[in-house]
Amino acid sequence: MALRNLFFAGLATSASAVQILTSAFGNDTVNGSISTFDLTLGVGAASLKPLNAFDKAGAQPTWLDTSLGGGKVVVIDEAWATNASLSTIARQTDGSFKLTNMIGILGSPVAVQFYNNKKALAVAHYGTGAVTTYSLGANGAFTPLEQFKYSNATHGPKPQQADGSHVHHAVIDPTGQYLVFPDLGLDATHVFCIDSKTNKLTPHPDIIAPAGSGPRHAAFQKSGKNTFLYIIHELDSHIRSYKVTYTDKGPQFALVDDVSAFGPESRNTTGSAAAEIIISPDNQFVIGSNRLLPIFTVPNPDPTNSTQIQSDSIVTYKTGADGKLTFVQLAPSGGLNPRHFGLNKDGSLIGIGNGGSVPPSLDIYKRDVKSGKIGEKVASSIATGGGINNVRFLE
Structure with missing residues (x-):
């Protein structure tokens, strides 16, 4: 992804720098790319390198x-029209990347999760409706x-579910013993137990969602003695929270x-399509993103264009000790x-990839860590x- 015309407002903080890593889809003529840059915040102007x-x-x-x-x-390559791949790239001393490993994998991968102390990797496959796993060798291969197909x-009953399974995410539980995979097509989240000796998975009963809800992504929260699982559902734009109880037969x-x-x-x-969900670093808030239903207008990120643009939204809820959610904010x-x-x-910062804007944009906002707003x-x-599709702060 090439970036141009990056501009910043000042922050009343001491100077500090953070690196941001992004990925973006390609198009018919240009490969997608992975970009890194430095964001420096300080008193007065901020800068980017x-x-x-x-x-x-x-x-x-x-x-x-x-x-x-x-x-x-x-890195996974979703590869809509080509062969999908799983790669490792390594950062060099000059800031560039070098491809160190690449293998072809089942089509339409969309998310990965390391497990068993990073001895193995699980991959969620949207288009092919599957979960695959890989062991990681000492040489990084x-x-x-x-x-599991x-x-x-x-x-499910929605048009987006007419062709069956669409596994969209892979998440490990706080004990490191289980993996869950939300499946948008089947209105279910698949649950597996991890064999620590072999890296193999044993299926457990699915978490069944309401028909047509389309579970997409999930996040675990360890809160005191309790564990909760929050799942965002793409097709009905709901967030559902579950209390997790561990038994000798697996999690309930x-x-x-x-x-x-x-x-x-x-x-x-x-017509809306909820997407990402994460738990804030202080473990106090659930944050989710909404797509395809813009309800805000915001200043154009292009400083040469004064025309306001439409904006989708980010929702924030505060988590309770019982797993219930209290609304905090809906923000652009x-x-x-x-x-x-x-x-x-x-x-204190949130970076959002608005990949559907024309042109796509990466937008960084302040965030109040106490209020969650x-x-x-x-x-x-x-x-x-x-379009930008993944944003990672590197600190």
């Missing part, structure tokens, strides 16, 4: 995992392990709350189609090429 734009990890890079550390980034299973999930991803105000959400995302967003380490925009970028 672009570092790298890497386009050798596939045509449609769609997910970035930085948990291996050491400058390594695992991935070896195929297992495949759901494509022929019973599907009890629904404790069901709220709109647009907050308590009555609103027709037909800064543009259209915020498929993914990320928070910096202390949660998103405040003023402090940075915007106008991107060329395809």
Whole structure:
């Protein structure tokens, strides 16, 4: 992804710098790319130093995992019209990236999750309705392990579910013993137990969602002695919270709350598509993104264009000790189609990839860590090429 015309407002903080890593879809003529840049915040003006734009990890890079550390980034190529891949790229001393490993995998991967102390990796496949797993060798290479396909299973009633399973996310639970995979097509979240000796998975009963709700992404929260699972549902734009009880037969999930991803105000959400969900770094808030139903107008990120643009939204809820959610805010995302967003380490900044804007933009806002509210925009970028789909703060 090439970035141009990045501009910032000042922040009343001591000078500090953070690196941001993004991925973006390509188009018919240009590969998608992975970009890094420095965002420096300080008293007065802020500054940006672009570092790298890497386009050798596939045509449609769609997910970035930085948990291996050491400058390594695992990338999946969703590859709508080509062969999907799983890659590792390594950051070099000059800030550039080098491709170190790449293997072909089952089509339409959209998210990954390391598990078993990073000995193995699970991949969610949207278009092919599957979960695949890979062991990670000492040399950093991935070896195929297992495949679970759901494509022929019973599907939901919405048009987006007519062709069956669409597994969209992979998430590990706080104990490190279980993985869950929301499946938008089947109105279910698949649950697996991890074998710590073999890296293999054993299926457990699914979490069943209401028909036509379309579970997309999920996030676990450890709160005192309790564990909760929050799932955002794309097709009915709801967030549902479950209390997790661990038994000798595996985890049990009890629904404790069901709220709109647009907050308590009555609103027709037909056609909307909720996307990402995360827990704030202080473990106090659930944050989600909404797409395809813009309800705000915001200043144009292009400083040469005074015409306001439409904006989708970011919703924030405060979590309770019982897993129930209290509405905090519905804020603009800064543009259209915020498929993914990320928070910096202390949660004081949120970076949002508005990949559906024309041109796509990366928008960075202040966030009040005490109230959980998103405040003023402090940075915007106008991107060329395809839409931004993943945003990671590197600190």
